[in-house]
Amino acid sequence: MRIIDLALKDLRQIMRDRKSFIFLLAMPIVFTLLFGYAFGGNSTADPRLPIGLADEDGSELSRQLAAMLAASEIVRIQVDDAAVSVLQEQVADEQIAAAIVIPAGFGEAMLQAPSTGSAPLPVTIIGGGQTGFTAEAEVQAGAARLKSAVQAASQSLETTVSHDLLPEGSSRQAYFDDAFAEALAAWEQPPVTILHDVSSALTDEEEEENSRYSVFAHSSPGMMAQFAIAGLMGAAGILVVEKKTKSLQRLLTTNMSKDQIMAGHFLAMFVLIFLQLSVLILFGQIFLGLPYLSQPLATMLVTIATAFFTASLGMLIGAAAKSQEQVVVLSLVPMFVLAALGGAWVPLEFTPEAYQRIASLTPLAWVMEGYLDILVRGQGVVAVSPALLALLIYTAVLLILAVWQFRVD
C-alpha cells in the first residue's frame, strides 16, 4: 500500500504542474501531425508523386505519352505547359518531385527508329534520389509501350509489304497508322499484367487503405515513443528534488525500504507513461484513423512493454542525475539518439544495412516494430512477441542499473 501511496503522491505532483502535463500530451500530438503533414500527411486522396511536364515536341506520340502520364497511378502532373527553366526551379525548390521534358523531335525520331536504326530521342527527367527514380520508371514504361506500338506497326508494314499483301488503294502511311492504333489499343489489355498486393492482416478494407497510405502510421508511434522519453523530465525530476531537499533521506528513516521507495516511483512513472501512450493511441485511432484497436490485446501489450522500458529508463535517469539540468540532459540525449537510431524520424529501410543492424538492437526500434506490426501489417500478439521480449529485457537491464545506482547513492 505504501508503494501505491508514494506512486499516487508522485502522480499528483506531476499533474499539478499543468505545464509538464500539457507537454506530455501536446508535444507528441503536435509533432505527429506536423511530421505527418510534412511528409505528405494522410495522402489517401492523392498519394501520387507531383511532377511537371514540358512537351517540346507536340507530336501525336508526345501527346500519347503525356496522356499515359496523366492516367498514371504513380505520378500526377501538377504543372503542365510551363517552360523548362520554370520546371527546373520548381524541382530545385522542391515544389515538384521531378520534371519531365519531352524533347522536340521525339515523335519523329521514334517513328523513324525502326526503319533507319537510329535511336529515339530520350525523354529527360529532371530530379534526383528516389523520387527521380520513380518518375523515370514511369516515363520509361510509357515510352517503352509507345516504342513497342511503333515497332509493331513498322514490323507489320514491313512483313505485309515483303509478302506483297498491302491492300489495294491503301497507302503505307495509312496502313502504319492503323497498325499503330491497333497495337496501342492492344496495350489496354496486355497479355500479362502486374497485380500489386500487400501483406496485411487488417480485415477492414478501409483500415488497410488508410493505414497503407497514411504517413501518420509511422509518425504516430515514432513521436509517441520519442516523447515518452521526453516526459521523463518531469517524473525523473521528482527523484532529484527528493534527493536535493533530503525528503528521500527522511523517507528512508521510515518503515519504507529502498526497494519500496523505488517501486513507488517506478509505478508512478509507469502509470504516467502508460496513460500518456493510451491517450495518444486513442487520438491516433479516432482522429488519424490509425487501426491501433484492430488488435487491442497486442496494442495493450506493446504499450505496457513500452511504458515499462521508459519507466525503467526514467528510474535510471532519476537515480543518476544530481540536478534538474542533468535530468534535462539525460532525458534529451537518449530521446534524440534513440529516436534517430530507432527509426522514429526516418524509417530504417532508408538507412544502410550496417546502420539497420545496429539500430535494430536499440529499444525504440523494437517499439516501432511492434506498433508497425499492428498498424500496417495488421498482425497480433504472436507477431509482436519478439518486440515484447526485447523491451522486457531492456527494462530488466535498466532497472538493475537503476537499483545499483540508487544503492550507491
Added chain:
Amino acid sequence: MKALDIALKDMRQSFRSKGAIIFMFVIPILITVLFYFMFGRIAGGEDSFEVPQTVVALANLDEGEVPGIGSMGAFLADVLRGEDLGDLVKVTAMSSAAAARTAVDNQEAGIAVIIPAGFSDALAGRGEPAEVELYSDPTLTIGPAIVSSIVGQIVDGMASTTIGVGVTIERLEAANAEITPEIVQEIIDSYTVAASPQQSSALTRMQAPPGADSGSGGEMAELLAYILGGMMVFYAFFTGANVLNTILTEQENGTLQRLFTTPTSHLTLFSGKFIAALIILTVQIAVLLLFGYLVFHIEWGDPLPVVIAAAGLVIIAATTGLFLVSLLKDTRQGGIIFGGLLTLTGMVGLFTVFTVGSPNTPQALDTVSLLVPQGWAMRPFRQAIEGDALPNIALTFAVILLWSAVFFFVGQYRLRKRFD
C-alpha cells in the same frame, strides 16, 4: 569592468560544466554523425545513397512454353537471379504462392514475386491473360518499388513482343494471307532482333536539378549542413537559457542576494550575465561551424552571410534566454520550460530542416516554422548555404533583431521589476 568579471566567472563555470559541454558541442555533433551514418555508407566515405538489397521470395508456377523460346517464367526467374541485379535483389525460390506470401508475412522477404501457371501460355497468345503477383511488405517502400519496376519492365518487354506479333498476324489474316509456321517464325525473329540489347536504346535520361552539384561537396555535405546547422540552432537556445538561468540558481543559493549587498548595481550584474551568454554562444557557434567545415566538408556559404547568420543566432538565443528566465520563478520550473518549451519551439522552428528533400511538404509548414524564434535563427543559415542574395539575408537579420529587441526589453524589464 565588473560586468566583464561577472561574465568571465560565468563563462568559466559553463565551460567547466559537463552538462553544458554536452549540450553545446557533443549532442549537435552526435546527431549530425547519426544522420551521416543514416544516409551514407558507414565505411568508405562515399558520398552516395546506398540502395538496400531486397530479399525476393520467388514462386515460379509457370507450366507452359512459348514455341521456339521455352518457359517465359523460367526466363523471368533467371533475369531476377542474374548477376546484374545481384546488388539489388536476392532471390529465394519458393515452392508455392502461399509459401512466398508467408515469407513476406514473416518478414523473411521484402516482396514475393508469384509467376502464374499460365504465364507462358498468355505470352504465346494462348489462353487467358495472366497476372504476375507482387506481394510486398507494407512497411517497405524502396525495395519493393525497385523490384516492381524491374519486373514491370521485363514483363512489358515480353508483352510487347506478344502484342507486336499478334498485331502483325491479325493484319496478315485480315489481308487473307496464308499464315505459315515459317511466316510466324520470321515475325517472331524480327521482334526478337528488335528487342535485343544491340537494338535497345535508352528512352530516358536523368538530369540533376540546378544547384545539385553546386560545389557544396555533394548531396551528403548539403544534407549535413542543414542537420548540423539545425542542431546548432536548436542547442544554442538551450545554451542561452542555461547561462541566464544562473540568475535563478544564484538566487536560490543566496549568492545573488549577497551580490546585491555590494556596490555592484543590478544593471552591471545582469549585463555581466548577458555578456557571458553572448560570448559562450559565440564560442559554441564558431566551434560547430569550424567542425562542420573541417570534418564534414560543409560549405556554409560566403563568409559575410555566415557571419551575419551566426551573429543573428547569438543575439536571438541570448535574448530568448533572458526572456524565458524572466518568466520563471525557480530552477525547477526551468527544467520543464527549458526542456519542454525549447524542445517544442525548436522542433517547430527546424521543420524545414527535417523535411529537406520531401516533395510532398506543404509550403505552409515553412510559414509555421517562422512563428518561433528558432525558425528565424535557422533561416539565414539556409539562405547562406543556398547562396541567397545579401539583401534577403540582411532582411532576415533585421527581423531577428526585432525579435531580440522585444525579448530583451521584456526580459530585462521583468528582471529589474523583480529584483529592484
